Amino acid sequence: MEIKGEYRIAAPREKVFAALNDQAVLQACIPGCESLEKLSDTEMTAKVRLRIGPVSATFNGKVTLSDIDPPNGYRITGEGQGGVAGFAKGGAVVRLADDSGTTVLTYDVDAQVGGKIAQVGARLISGTAKKLADQFFGKFAENVGAAAPVASAG
Amino acid sequence: MTAATGIGARVKRKEDVRFLTGTGRYVDDLPLARATYAYFLRSPHAHAGIKGIDLSAAEKMPGVVAIFTGKDLAESKVGSLICGWVVKDKHGQPHKAPPHPVLAVDTVRYVGDPVAMVVANSHDEAKDAAEQIKVDYDVRPASVDLAKAFDKGTPQVHAEAPGNLIYDWELGVKADVDAAFAKAAHVTKIDIVNNRLIPNAMEPRAAAAEYDKGTGHYTLWSTSQNPHVLRLILSAFVLGIPEHKLRVIAPDVGGGFGSKIFCYNEETAVCWASSRVGRPIKWTAERAESFMTDAHGRDHVTHAELALDKDGKFLALKVDTIANMGAYLSTFSTAVPTYLYATLLAGQYTTPLIYANVRAAVTHTAPVDAYRGAGRPEATFVIESIVSQAAKDLNMDPAELRRKNFIPSTAFPYQTPVALQYDSGNYPPIIDEAMKIADYKGFEARRAEAKSRGKLRGIGFSSYIEACGLAPSQVIGQLGGGVGQWESAQLKFNPTGNVQVITGSHSHGQGHETTFAQIVSDKLGVPLENIEVVHGDTSTTTFGMGTYGSRSLAVGGSAIMKAADKIIAKGRKIAAHLMEASVDDVVFENGTFKVAGTDKNVPLAQAVFAAYVPHNYPLAEIEPGMDENAFYDPANFVYPAGTQICEVEIDPDTGETQIVNFTAVDDFGNIINPMIVEGQVHGGIVQGVGQALLENAVYDKETGQLLSGSYMDYTMPRADDVPSFKLGYKVTPCPHNPLGVKGCGEAGAIAAPAAVMNAVRDALAPIGVTQITMPATPLNVWQTIHGAARAAAE
Numbered sequence: 038m039e040i041k042g043e044y045r046i047a048a049p050r051e052k053v054f055a056a057l058n059d060q061a062v063l064q065a066c067i068p069g070c071e072s073l074e075k076l077s078d079t080e081m082t083a084k085v086r087l088r089i090g091p092v093s094a095t096f097n098g099k100v101t102l103s104d105i106d107p108p109n110g111y112r113i114t115g116e117g118q119g120g121v122a123g124f125a126k127g128g129a130v131v132r133l134a135d136d137s138g139t140t141v142l143t144y145d146v147d148a149q150v151g152g153k154i155a156q157v158g159a160r161l162i163s164g165t166a167k168k169l170a171d172q173f174f175g176k177f178a179e180n181v182g183a184a185a186p187v188a189s190a191g
Numbered sequence: 192m193t194a195a196t197g198i199g200a201r202v203k204r205k206e207d208v209r210f211l212t213g214t215g216r217y218v219d220d221l222p223l224a225r226a227t228y229a230y231f232l233r234s235p236h237a238h239a240g241i242k243g244i245d246l247s248a249a250e251k252m253p254g255v256v257a258i259f260t261g262k263d264l265a266e267s268k269v270g271s272l273i274c275g276w277v278v279k280d281k282h283g284q285p286h287k288a289p290p291h292p293v294l295a296v297d298t299v300r301y302v303g304d305p306v307a308m309v310v311a312n313s314h315d316e317a318k319d320a321a322e323q324i325k326v327d328y329d330v331r332p333a334s335v336d337l338a339k340a341f342d343k344g345t346p347q348v349h350a351e352a353p354g355n356l357i358y359d360w361e362l363g364v365k366a367d368v369d370a371a372f373a374k375a376a377h378v379t380k381i382d383i384v385n386n387r388l389i390p391n392a393m394e395p396r397a398a399a400a401e402y403d404k405g406t407g408h409y410t411l412w413s414t415s416q417n418p419h420v421l422r423l424i425l426s427a428f429v430l431g432i433p434e435h436k437l438r439v440i441a442p443d444v445g446g447g448f449g450s451k452i453f454c455y456n457e458e459t460a461v462c463w464a465s466s467r468v469g470r471p472i473k474w475t476a477e478r479a480e481s482f483m484t485d486a487h488g489r490d491h492v493t494h495a496e497l498a499l500d501k502d503g504k505f506l507a508l509k510v511d512t513i514a515n516m517g518a519y520l521s522t523f524s525t526a527v528p529t530y531l532y533a534t535l536l537a538g539q540y541t542t543p544l545i546y547a548n549v550r551a552a553v554t555h556t557a558p559v560d561a562y563r564g565a566g567r568p569e570a571t572f573v574i575e576s577i578v579s580q581a582a583k584d585l586n587m588d589p590a591e592l593r594r595k596n597f598i599p600s601t602a603f604p605y606q607t608p609v610a611l612q613y614d615s616g617n618y619p620p621i622i623d624e625a626m627k628i629a630d631y632k633g634f635e636a637r638r639a640e641a642k643s644r645g646k647l648r649g650i651g652f653s654s655y656i657e658a659c660g661l662a663p664s665q666v667i668g669q670l671g672g673g674v675g676q677w678e679s680a681q682l683k684f685n686p687t688g689n690v691q692v693i694t695g696s697h698s699h700g701q702g703h704e705t706t707f708a709q710i711v712s713d714k715l716g717v718p719l720e721n722i723e724v725v726h727g728d729t730s731t732t733t734f735g736m737g738t739y740g741s742r743s744l745a746v747g748g749s750a751i752m753k754a755a756d757k758i759i760a761k762g763r764k765i766a767a768h769l770m771e772a773s774v775d776d777v778v779f780e781n782g783t784f785k786v787a788g789t790d791k792n793v794p795l796a797q798a799v800f801a802a803y804v805p806h807n808y809p810l811a812e813i814e815p816g817m818d819e820n821a822f823y824d825p826a827n828f829v830y831p832a833g834t835q836i837c838e839v840e841i842d843p844d845t846g847e848t849q850i851v852n853f854t855a856v857d858d859f860g861n862i863i864n865p866m867i868v869e870g871q872v873h874g875g876i877v878q879g880v881g882q883a884l885l886e887n888a889v890y891d892k893e894t895g896q897l898l899s900g901s902y903m904d905y906t907m908p909r910a911d912d913v914p915s916f917k918l919g920y921k922v923t924p925c926p927h928n929p930l931g932v933k934g935c936g937e938a939g940a941i942a943a944p945a946a947v948m949n950a951v952r953d954a955l956a957p958i959g960v961t962q963i964t965m966p967a968t969p970l971n972v973w974q975t976i977h978g979a980a981r982a983a984a985e
Contacts, residue, residue: 120323
């Protein structure tokens with residue numbers, strides 16, 4: 038399952054890229070994020086509370102930044118164990134393009150779940166991931182500059 | 192006295208009083224003092240190595256009593272779970288038998304594979320602690336797609352089964368069949384998938400175990416269909432607890448459908464751990480665990496070809512099947528797609544030559560084993576699909592083609608080309624009766640009328656045969672079965688004349704407590720209320736083989752008849768003594784011993800009393816007491832047969848299929864309780880309809896995640912999915928068992944999928960659809976209709 042979306046952010050690309058690497062901004066924007074601790078410039082541990090269909094669980098996991106290409110974008114991946122609820126993993130390729138002083142952010146998300154979440158929520162995962170991605174990037178755009186989604190397609 | 196309660200009477204079920212008033216007693220209801228509760232941590236991955244398990248945080252959780260992993264069981268020499276049936280491949284080699292650990296040791300092989308067992312003071316504490324166990328998985332690619340299981344590059348499930356092949360097995364002579372095909376006027380070919388099913392017994396699996404340190408006795412309560420066999424497996428193969436130190440009790444059990452025949456990981460682990468924990472341990476599956484870990488059913492991919500001559504006579508049948516075993520070989524898994532499948536491929540027909548090739552595959556999915564019908568529904572689906580397809584190909588009436596090829600009633604006993612010898616049957620009157628009840632003649636008018644409403648109406652036949660009443664022990668032994676398949680019975684009279692009927696069968700919905708009582712009431716003239724049927728406890732019942740394969744009445748009931756004969760024989764001697772007559776002159780009629788031609792008589796109850804209070808009794812010649820034991824080993828399988836006719840209406844706009852008429856005419860031999868038989872037929876048909884229209888166990892083909900893991904995605908049939916069934920019976924009594932009975936438990940589920948799918952195919956044929964996979968869900972039907980429309984447009 039893959040989800041794509043696009044946001045226009047009223048801020049220069051460098052500022053947007055810096056925010057994408059700012060632990061405090063990420064923590065504020067990741068839906069359900071209870072904690073985010075920086076291990077290195079590219080690794081963080083996270084505790085995230087998620088609800089997928091009827092299953093709600095706290096995921097403990099790692100967030101990794103890779104393919105870092107300032108200020109054009111990077112890849113952010115996460116993998117979390119939700120105990121008896123199973124696991125969730127996913128990532129997003131984020132690209133930033135300059136458009137006369139504002140930034141167009143595009144993302145391309147893939148997500149996978151396993152165990153009980155897949156058993157009862159596989160059907161819902163697509164919609165849930167789309168919603169979570171929209172929540173994250175929407176809030177992110179809001180935090181970094183005045184923003185509005187340009188378009189998004191599932 | 193017995194007419195209202197004897198053989199053939201519609202007696203209301205004795206057991207329903209407790210089931211309907213909430214006083215049944217199931218494993219989970221057991222009040223065990225100081226009980227602990229087990230929770231199993233299961234793999235969320237279809238295939239992964241276990242690099243390490245960190246229990247430190249979990250062990251500190253509140254209420255935790257103990258945590259066990261596969262290493263603990265291995266260290267205490269707990270054996271592998273076993274597959275009890277050795278199938279030899281086409282080269283005479285036994286099937287590959289990879290180990291099946293009770294808790295995974297270094298590798299997990301399906302989503303749900305148990306990794307650790309947490310024992311705590313409550314279920315919730317055990318579950319919370321399990322959440323704190325950290326398993327370091329090395330996730331690997333999984334093999335999920337059955338059709339690709341043997342392909343090069345497919346991930347391997349077990350090192351012991353190279354290429355994922357458990358066996359490559361055949362029945363029949365391929366060269367002879369090929370020669371017949373070369374001469375055929377017509378060949379019909381089909382490719383079909385028999386969809387994977389999840390059993391869904393109303394009561395989930397459960398186990399409770401208690402260890403008595405003083406005596407070294409273990410007691411295991413389990414939702415088992417065959418407690419003696421479970422004890423034998425646990426004692427002799429897995430746990431090594433001597434049989435006399437292990438008592439297995441299967442109390443009231445809420446449905447099995449085959450899924451509770453097997454020896455599973457959980458009861459084994461719970462039993463083993465009970466002595467280590469020193470307190471009783473209880474475990475009851477959550478519904479999600481049932482979906483993941485109850486042995487699934489069916490799951491075949493088949494190519495079949497039928498050769499016919501110019502008149503429509505069947506010349507030969509060729510069947511090539513891949514059968515899914517899942518990740519591990521469950522207790523009877525290897526026998527299901529071989530001896531319970533290929534041996535049935537003659538169906539009701541005189542097809543002289545049959546060749547079947549069955550390859551069994553392991554995949555990273557839950558184990559697959561017997562499920563209501565076990566192999567016979569798969570065989571019936573192949574035969575009845577291809578016969579209906581051949582009728583379409585030849586533009587013949589499907590009933591006429593069937594009738595042309597039926598084994599004639601004069602040919603019994605009939606030796607099929609696939610090992611079985613049918614003992615009795617008369618098929619043409621069955622299909623005639625079914626067509627009459629279904630008003631087959633009026634169908635085309637109904638089809639036209641439906642068309643005027645925009646609906647597609649179709650009609651489908653399924654003329655099934657099954658071999659049940661498992662089974663003649665020596666035949667089973669020759670075929671690699673690990674056990675005998677006789678049944679035991681004991682008739683234990685009390686001095687006041689009431690009687691316990693102790694059976695080695697087990698009732699988990701079949702109504703034995705009523706049917707078996709009716710047999711005894713009929714045979715011995717004892718009032719029904721004075722008869723109690725006892726089953727399910729290895730300490731209070733004689734060793735028995737349990738209930739599966741529609742065997743309880745044909746085999747277990749016959750054992751009761753034998754024990755009753757012994758009661759009568761002994762009673763005659765006692766009565767002869769009391770009446771001062773010669774034993775040869777004493778007859779037994781309606782519960783009373785009489786001297787022929789006189790008015791002298793001794794009711795059975797009086798003879799029983801004399802046996803227990805032997806004041807006037809021939810002690811020198813016969814022992815006191817009235818308590819007889821019998822074992823019955825059947826001479827052959829029994830062969831119920833019948834024809835189902837299903838009529839459907841499909842809405843082409845929504846793809847929804849509605850069953851508008853359903854007729855089933857069966858030959859079950861003699862019938863003991865018509866009401867219970869109707870219930871079995873109804874339930875079986877509904878399960879078959881479920882498979883045909885709704886149920887489908889789906890794994891993600893890449894990740895091996897179970898996608899249909901709850902009732903949100905796995906659709907069980909409901910009352911509004913089926914019409915009121917029209918049933919009929921034709922009786923040819925079984926010639927080799929004393930009751931003349933054939934078994935009715937699986938027939939409905941065996942025949943119905945083909946009847947429904949043939950009706951669906953018939954409904955869709957006018958718009959150019961030739962093939963549709965099962966289940967015919969609205970989405971599937973709609974997509975198939977539109978696919979055909981696109982193909983026609985191109």
